[in-house]
Amino acid sequence: xxxxxxxxxxxxxGVTTSVLALAFAWHRPVLVxxxxxxxxxxxxxxxxxxxxxxxxxxxxxxVSARQHGFTDDGLWEQxxxxxxxRYLLPGLADPGQAAALTSxxxxxxxxxxxxxxxxxxxxxxxxxxxxxHAPMPLLRxxxxxxxxxxxxxxxxxxxSRRVPSLRADLAAHGHAEGLxxxxxxxxxxxxxxxIETSLGITVLxxxxxxxxxxxxxxxxxxxxxxxxxxPLARTARATASTISGLVRDLRARLEPVSxxxxxxxxxx
Numbered sequence: 001x002x003x004x005x006x007x008x009x010x011x012x013x014g015v016t017t018s019v020l021a022l023a024f025a026w027h028r029p030v031l032v033x034x035x036x037x038x039x040x041x042x043x044x045x046x047x048x049x050x051x052x053x054x055x056x057x058x059x060x061x062x063v064s065a066r067q068h069g070f071t072d073d074g075l076w077e078q079x080x081x082x083x084x085x086r087y088l089l090p091g092l093a094d095p096g097q098a099a100a101l102t103s104x105x106x107x108x109x110x111x112x113x114x115x116x117x118x119x120x121x122x123x124x125x126x127x128x129x130x131x132x133h134a135p136m137p138l139l140r141x142x143x144x145x146x147x148x149x150x151x152x153x154x155x156x157x158x159x160s161r162r163v164p165s166l167r168a169d170l171a172a173h174g175h176a177e178g179l180x181x182x183x184x185x186x187x188x189x190x191x192x193x194x195i196e197t198s199l200g201i202t203v204l205x206x207x208x209x210x211x212x213x214x215x216x217x218x219x220x221x222x223x224x225x226x227x228x229x230x231p232l233a234r235t236a237r238a239t240a241s242t243i244s245g246l247v248r249d250l251r252a253r254l255e256p257v258s259x260x261x262x263x264x265x266x267x268x
Contacts, residue, residue: 002116003109004243005124005142006182008149009158015148016042018184018207019125020217023086025236027244029120031079033112034058034091035135036127037098041090042218043082049220052080057090059097062104070107072114091125098133105137113141129162139166140173143247146204147181151190156198163199177250182239185209204246205239208232 008015016036020043023030034041035058044052061070061078068074080088092098112122124138129147139145145166149159159181170176179201186192186206196203208231215221227233 002247003112003122003124003138003142004144004146004247005126005139006146006148007126007129007139008147009129009162010149010155014042014218015127016046016125017214017217018148018182019123020047020082021207021214021232021236022240022243023123024083024217025233025240026086026121026123027240029085029087031087031089031112031115031120031122032082033089033122033124033138035124035138036091037095037101037131037133037135038127039092039095039097041093042125043088044090046218047082047216047220048080054090054093056080058092058101058104061089061108062101065104065107070104070111072111072118075111075115087120101135102133105135109137109141112138129166136169140170140175142175142178143250144178144180144243145170145175146243147179147199147201149181149183149195151183151185151188151195153190156190156195160199163201167201177253180204180246182207205242206235207239208235 006015006019019032023032034043041054041057044050044054056078061075064074075089078089080090082088115122124142126135126139147159149155167176167179170179181195181199181201181203183192183195183203183206185208188209192203192206210230210232213227213230213232216223216227
């Protein structure tokens with residue numbers, strides 16, 4: 001496994017809630033990167049209930065990198081602990097800080113990819129597509145780019161308008177195979193199969209529509225006794241397993257091609 005980026009075409013359902021649910025269902029240590037350029041960290045104000053100051057995060061990492069470059073140590077100094085082997089790189093405190101990060105995304109993507117050697121996977125919350133100063137280099141470098149969508153017509157239509165340009169952009173950087181979708185609330189009213197046909201990309205699974213359980217991640221609500229067996233928790237575990245398998249399969253298909261390309265280069 002390595003880096004998986006999540007984004008949406010509309011503001012709801014929340015990408016952040018889905019990413020946190022997947023992070024806590026993940027089978028390896030995981031770092032959540034808040035790269036939503038609209039600002040005001042949703043995790044600090046929601047899941048952590050405003051109890052943690054915003055002194056660390058993306059901006060601090062960028063400032064440190066100007067002096068020392070992007071390093072693993074510099075990255076971890078800006079991270080917070082969410083739980084056992086679950087970590088957060090907080091996002092912006094103010095949308096006005098977004099422009100200053102434009103040149104940081106490329107070098108940062110290399111540091112995030114290197115975390116795999118330390119046994120840590122990365123889930124990037126890229127927020128809504130099409131925003132100013134969006135972290136496109138992170139999406140281009142990810143092993144999978146997952147578009148999170150509801151199953152209502154306005155949700156699916158919004159994603160369908162984004163897929164062609166995003167697929168073309170990823171293809172230009174050699175990552176078109178990694179684009180897929182994740183639904184929230186399958187069958188409300190459309191099924192994953194119907195949405196897959198409409199979008200022309202793989203729908204890898206669905207997170208259950210479970211507002212009560214979602215509040216644990218979105219506003220820091222106290223988990224109930226049956227939270228671990230709730231529809232949200234169960235579907236998050238299944239989806240985390242599916243994503244892991246898809247990344248392994250994708251890498252297995254691409255590695256032989258890379259090897260052949262290197263042999264041809266050597267022959268020339």
